[in-house]
Amino acid sequence: MLIENCQVIQLPKFLDPRGNLSFLETNNHIPFEIKRTYLIYDVPGGETRGGHAFKEQKEFIVALSGSFDVVVKNEKGEKAVFSLNRSYLGLYIPNGLWRHMENFSTNAVCLVTTSTLYDANDYIRDFDAFSTHSF
Numbered sequence: 001m002l003i004e005n006c007q008v009i010q011l012p013k014f015l016d017p018r019g020n021l022s023f024l025e026t027n028n029h030i031p032f033e034i035k036r037t038y039l040i041y042d043v044p045g046g047e048t049r050g051g052h053a054f055k056e057q058k059e060f061i062v063a064l065s066g067s068f069d070v071v072v073k074n075e076k077g078e079k080a081v082f083s084l085n086r087s088y089l090g091l092y093i094p095n096g097l098w099r100h101m102e103n104f105s106t107n108a109v110c111l112v113t114t115s116t117l118y119d120a121n122d123y124i125r126d127f128d129a130f131s132t133h134s135f
């Protein structure tokens, strides 16, 4: 899978003196039907999350608060780093790419919306297995 298939997507933004508002709709602002949303938060300094690929799952990752880096690799080990630090920006990652999150700021909150329900069998947790898997 091509890393170029990852895409930073800007969500609609309603600027308002009462506080700003952004939103995302299934199959509209993100290119899949949302089945699940999960949060990563209270990450201790220096920790990483992720470190696997998905056979089927597509996902969209937003730094709701604070900042972190999403490191995406293809099967050859070529990588791209996406720094997320705005509530209205998200990273779309198709299935078939390896990714982990690192460099979390204090109080960072990571929102992940996904195209599948949780399925442990959809994970590839070994990089060698990932690099030889045909997607």
Ligand code: TYD
Pocket: 036, 038, 048, 049, 050, 051, 052, 118
């Ligand atoms: P995991 O995706 O392995 O986290 P990371 O890749 O950052 O290490 O998830 C950690 C645990 O949480 C794992 O035991 C399964 C559970 N989990 C669910 O039950 N549902 C979910 O939607 C997710 C994302 C994880």
